Amino acid sequence: MAALLETVNISKRFKGIKALQGVGLRIRRGETLGLIGPNGAGKSTLVNVLCGQLAQDTGDIFLDGVEISKMRPHRRCHLGLSRTYQIPRPFPDLVVLQNVIPSVLCGKTEHRPNLEQATQEAQAFLEFVGLADKQNVEARDLTIYELRLLELARSLATRPKILFVDEVMAGLNPAEADTAVALMSSIKETYGVTICWIEHVMSVLMEAAQRIIALDYGEIIADGPPGEVADNQRVIEAYLGSEWRQYA
Numbered sequence: 001m002a003a004l005l006e007t008v009n010i011s012k013r014f015k016g017i018k019a020l021q022g023v024g025l026r027i028r029r030g031e032t033l034g035l036i037g038p039n040g041a042g043k044s045t046l047v048n049v050l051c052g053q054l055a056q057d058t059g060d061i062f063l064d065g066v067e068i069s070k071m072r073p074h075r076r077c078h079l080g081l082s083r084t085y086q087i088p089r090p091f092p093d094l095v096v097l098q099n100v101i102p103s104v105l106c107g108k109t110e111h112r113p114n115l116e117q118a119t120q121e122a123q124a125f126l127e128f129v130g131l132a133d134k135q136n137v138e139a140r141d142l143t144i145y146e147l148r149l150l151e152l153a154r155s156l157a158t159r160p161k162i163l164f165v166d167e168v169m170a171g172l173n174p175a176e177a178d179t180a181v182a183l184m185s186s187i188k189e190t191y192g193v194t195i196c197w198i199e200h201v202m203s204v205l206m207e208a209a210q211r212i213i214a215l216d217y218g219e220i221i222a223d224g225p226p227g228e229v230a231d232n233q234r235v236i237e238a239y240l241g242s243e244w245r246q247y248a
C-alpha cells in the first residue's frame with residue numbers, strides 16, 4: 001500500500017521534555033493504524049504536529065506526496081486531515097447542529113455547499129453518529145459520550161482522507177464504549193477513510209487495526225501487525241505489562 005502520510009525526523013520539545021524524538025512514520029492509504037504508548041509518550045503531541053495545531057522543532061510531513069510541514073491547520077484540513085480531541089473542544093454556546101455546520105462548510109476544498117445544503121449534510125452526519133435527537137441542545141449540556149460522538153461528527157463532516165481519533169473510549173461506560181467501537185467500524189465501512197486511532201484499550205485495537213505503532217518517550221519503539229507489537233518485549237516493558245492478555 002502506498003503511504004498517504006509520511007513523516008521524516010519529527011521532534012518536538014516542551015522546555016526540558018522531549019515529547020517527540022526523530023519520529024518517522026508512514027500511514028498507508030486505507031489502513032486503520034493503532035497508536036499506543038504510556039501516558040505522556042507523545043501520542044497527542046504527534047497528532048497536534050501532524051494536523052498543525054503545534055509546530056514541530058525539526059522534521060517534515062508529506063501528505064499524498066505534498067509537503068505540509070509548515071501549513072496552517074485549516075489548509076491541512078482542506079487537503080484531508082481531520083482529528084478528534086482527547087478533551088473534546090466543542091463550541092459550548094452553540095447547539096449541536098451549529099457545531100457541525102462549520103465543518104461541512106470549511107472542510108475539503110472541492111466541496112462547497114450553500115448553507116441550506118450544509119445544514120442538511122450536518123444533520124446526516126449527526127444521524128450517522130447517533131446524535132440526531134440532540135441537534136438543538138447546546139454543546140455545553142452534552143455528556144462526555146455525546147461530546148465524543150460530536151467530535152466524530154465534526155471530523156467526518158470535513159470529509160477527511162485521514163481521520164485521527166484521540167481516545168474515543170476514554171471516560172465512557174462499558175455500553176457506551178461498545179457503541180463507540182461499533183461506530184468506528186461503521187465509519188470505516190461507510191467512508192473508507194484511513195484511520196489513525198490512539199487507544200489505551202489494547203484489545204480493541206487488536207481487532208480493529210491492521211498495524212500498530214508504539215511510542216515511548218517520544219520515540220517509536222515498535223511498528224507492525226497487532227499480534228507482533230503485543231508480544232514485543234519493549235512494548236510489554238514500557239506499556240502493556242506481561243499480564244495484559246489475561247485481562248483483555
Ligand SMILES: Nc1ncnc2c1ncn2[C@@H]1O[C@H](COP(=O)(O)OP(=O)(O)OP(=O)(O)O)[C@@H](O)[C@H]1O
Binds near residue numbers: 042043045
Ligand atoms: N502544550 C504542552 N506544554 C508543555 N508540555 C506538554 C504540552 N503538551 C504535551 N506536553 C508534554 O509532552 C509529553 C507528551 O504528552 P502527550 O500529551 O503527547 O502524551 P500522550 O501520549 O498523548 O499521553 P496520554 O496517553 O496521557 O494522552 C508529556 O510529558 C506532556 O506533559
Ligand SMILES: [Mg+2]
Binds near residue numbers: 044045
Ligand atoms: Mg494524549
